Every structure is written in structure tokens, then in C-alpha cells.
Amino acid sequence: MDENDKQVDNDPLPGGGGAAEFTGAATESSWSLGGGDDESDNVYFFGTSGTDRESSILTEFGWSFQPDGNRDIRAGGDGSRFDRIDEDLAGNSTTTTASVSASASVSITEPTVTEKITDEPVSSSCSDDPPEKSTASGSSSASRPPSDTASKVKKKGQKRIRQPRFAFMTKSEVDHLEDGYRWRKYGQKAVKNSPFPRSYYRCTNTKCTVKKRVERSSEDSSIVITTYEGQHCHHTVGFPRGGLINHEAFTSQLTPLPSQFYHPSGVQYPHELVPMSSPAAPESHTMPGETGPEPIRLPETSQPDATQQPTDEGLLGDIVPPGMRSR
DNA sequence: CGTCTTTGACCGGCGC
DNA sequence: GCGCCGGTCAAAGACG
Numbered sequence: 001m002d003e004n005d006k007q008v009d010n011d012p013l014p015g016g017g018g019a020a021e022f023t024g025a026a027t028e029s030s031w032s033l034g035g036g037d038d039e040s041d042n043v044y045f046f047g048t049s050g051t052d053r054e055s056s057i058l059t060e061f062g063w064s065f066q067p068d069g070n071r072d073i074r075a076g077g078d079g080s081r082f083d084r085i086d087e088d089l090a091g092n093s094t095t096t097t098a099s100v101s102a103s104a105s106v107s108i109t110e111p112t113v114t115e116k117i118t119d120e121p122v123s124s125s126c127s128d129d130p131p132e133k134s135t136a137s138g139s140s141s142a143s144r145p146p147s148d149t150a151s152k153v154k155k156k157g158q159k160r161i162r163q164p165r166f167a168f169m170t171k172s173e174v175d176h177l178e179d180g181y182r183w184r185k186y187g188q189k190a191v192k193n194s195p196f197p198r199s200y201y202r203c204t205n206t207k208c209t210v211k212k213r214v215e216r217s218s219e220d221s222s223i224v225i226t227t228y229e230g231q232h233c234h235h236t237v238g239f240p241r242g243g244l245i246n247h248e249a250f251t252s253q254l255t256p257l258p259s260q261f262y263h264p265s266g267v268q269y270p271h272e273l274v275p276m277s278s279p280a281a282p283e284s285h286t287m288p289g290e291t292g293p294e295p296i297r298l299p300e301t302s303q304p305d306a307t308q309q310p311t312d313e314g315l316l317g318d319i320v321p322p323g324m325r326s327r
Numbered sequence: 328c329g330t331c332t333t334t335g336a337c338c339g340g341c342g343c
Numbered sequence: 344g345c346g347c348c349g350g351t352c353a354a355a356g357a358c359g
Contacts, residue, residue, distance in 0.1 A: 186350095187333095187352080188332090188334075189349065189350070191348095200351075204331095211350095
């Protein structure tokens with residue numbers, strides 16, 4: 001076990017090993033954003049037919065796919081690219097050209113926003129005050145405040161609040177895909193009907209409550225299903241343990257690779273998209289063609305985190321910060 | 328020493 | 344009402 005195993009975070013610093021890690025391991029991996037869902041939950045899956053909605057959804061989730069030219073990084077001419085989205089969440093997202101790799105484009109099915117009404121404004125994955133300080137260290141809190149299970153369970157009679165989610169499948173050898181954020185694993189569960197466990201991650205940013213689940217398809221072990229829940233309200237890369245992120249270093253790690261997928265953070269995803277119609281798609285996630293009745297509307301959240309680290313801003317200035325609204 | 332992963336237990340939601 | 348399952352917590356251990 002070395003960093004590759006342990007570091008599920010997305011430390012993009014060359015020294016962190018993150019870059020080397022995924023660039024090396026995912027040579028032949030593929031990305032696929034598929035439309036799917038979790039019926040009861042609103043999970044947006046990225047499928048194979050691009051629409052404006054997709055971009056809007058992506059935008060709402062704080063995702064935008066960088067055009068290769070943004071950083072002067074070329075996708076090797078394979079056509080993979082996403083146009084950058086600069087609109088704010090509330091506004092109209094610009095057209096997003098989505099044509100990923102040679103095989104897939106993004107398509108999102110509109111989910112049914114089934115957020116339950118609650119007392120607490122779980123409007124965003126970020127709040128002005130940190131949900132809890134224990135985020136930094138899982139073992140720091142000895143006992144959890146009775147009321148603190150908020151994120152988990154609402155008061156009696158109220159259903160758990162779910163943030164909008166979206167999931168996608170990727171063909172990759174690595175379970176945890178680099179997406180520019182740092183994640184901390186907080187749980188793992190065996191999944192029914194699947195030999196592979198499901199891992200639960202939480203954004204390490206104390207003010208960000210975005211979570212993500214990662215699991216492998218039971219039918220095709222090479223396919224990784226990643227489900228994001230919530231919306232980031234901060235810049236992509238946190239502060240790597242090694243220190244502040246160095247823009248040059250950060251940029252340099254974005255070595256041009258063929259068929260890449262760019263996250264708003266500028267991080268590239270050397271994974272190929274897998275059509276969501278793939279049989280590998282687990283029932284709970286796949287919902288090809290299904291479209292939600294209502295347009296997506298993220299909870300009004302994310303006030304642009306005023307507390308954002310200026311450093312991030314400065315260093316990653318040209319990176320579209322997920323969850324960030326127009327500035 | 329601080330951070331992160333592992334892992335068993337707990338709790339609520341949901342289907343039968 | 345009961346049992347199953349998903350999701351989360353938190354103590355303990357590992358690692359840098």
C-alpha cells in the first residue's frame with residue numbers, strides 16, 4: 001500500500017503522486033457519462049445523446065468540461081472536448097459541446113427533483129458554517145451531537161434530504177477517479193448483487209458536503225460507477241498535504257493525453273466514457289432515455305464561498321471552480 | 328503528530 | 344410489523 005492506494009484524494013501535485021497515478025493506470029480506460037438514476041433519488045446520469053440540458057445540469061453541478069484549448073492542452077485531436085461553461089448556475093448555461101472521446105457524448109436525463117421539504121435549508125453542499133469540524137479528522141470527534149446527524153437524517157417524519165446527484169460510468173482500472181477534488185473515504189459497504197464493495201467519499205473541504213459513491217459494475221468489473229451528490233462550493237484542489245498548490249506544477253501535470261475528459265478543474269480524465277446503455281449499468285443507476293418531468297433546479301445554494309482560499313483563486317484562476325457562480 | 332483508511336455497528340427507509 | 348438494505352458514524356490502526 002502506497003500512495004496510490006491510500007491517496008484517494010486528488011492531489012494533482014506532481015509530488016503527490018496523484019497525477020502519475022492516474023495517468024499511468026488509466027491508459028485504456030474510458031469515460032462514459034450515462035443517464036441513469038436512482039429512481040427514488042434524483043440522480044442524473046450522463047448518457048449518449050448530448051443536449052443543452054446536459055450542459056445545464058453539468059453547470060448546475062458545478063461541472064463544466066474544459067475545452068482543450070483552455071490551457072493549451074490538446075486532447076490529441078481525438079475530438080474529446082467540452083466547451084467551457086461560464087454561466088452561473090442560475091443563469092442559462094452556454095452551449096456545451098459535448099463530444100467525448102470517440103465514443104461518447106454527454107447526455108443527461110432530467111431527474112425528478114424529489115427533494116423533500118425540510119426545516120433545514122440543506123440548500124447546498126456548502127454552508128457558511130462548517131457542518132462540523134470533525135470533517136478534517138474522522139477521529140477527532142468523540143461523540144456526535146444528537147442533532148448533528150442532520151446530514152444523515154432529518155427529524156422524525158422527515159425524509160432524508162438528498163442533494164441532486166448525478167452519476168456516470170467510467171471504464172477504468174482505478175476505482176477512484178481523479179476529479180480535482182480531495183476526498184476522504186468514510187465508508188464502504190458490500191453491495192447486494194455485486195461482488196464489489198461500494199465506497200463512500202466525502203469532500204475534504206470542511207465547508208463542502210459533497211459526497212460521492214464509487215462502485216464497480218457487477219457485470220463488468222472494468223466499469224466504475226461514480227455518483228456525485230451535492231455541489232462543490234470551492235475550488236477544485238484543496239490544499240494538498242504537501243503545501244500550496246503550484247500553478248505551474250498543476251498545469252504541468254496536465255500532460256496531454258489522448259481521449260481525455262476534462263473536469264472543470266482542468267484535471268483530465270483519462271477514462272473513456274461508457275455508454276450508459278451498457279449492460280454493466282446497474283439497475284439502480286441506469287435509466288436510459290428516461291427523462292424527468294421537471295427541469296432541474298438545484299437548491300439555491302452555494303453562495304460562492306466567500307471564504308474561499310484566495311490562494312486557490314490565484315493559483316487556479318483559469319480553472320472553472322465547480323460550484324462557483326459567475327463572478 | 329496529523330491525516331486518512333478500515334471496518335463493525337447503528338439507524339432509518341422501504342418493500343413485503 | 345418485520346426484515347433487508349443502504350448510508351453513515353466513529354474507534355482504532357496505519358501511514359507519511
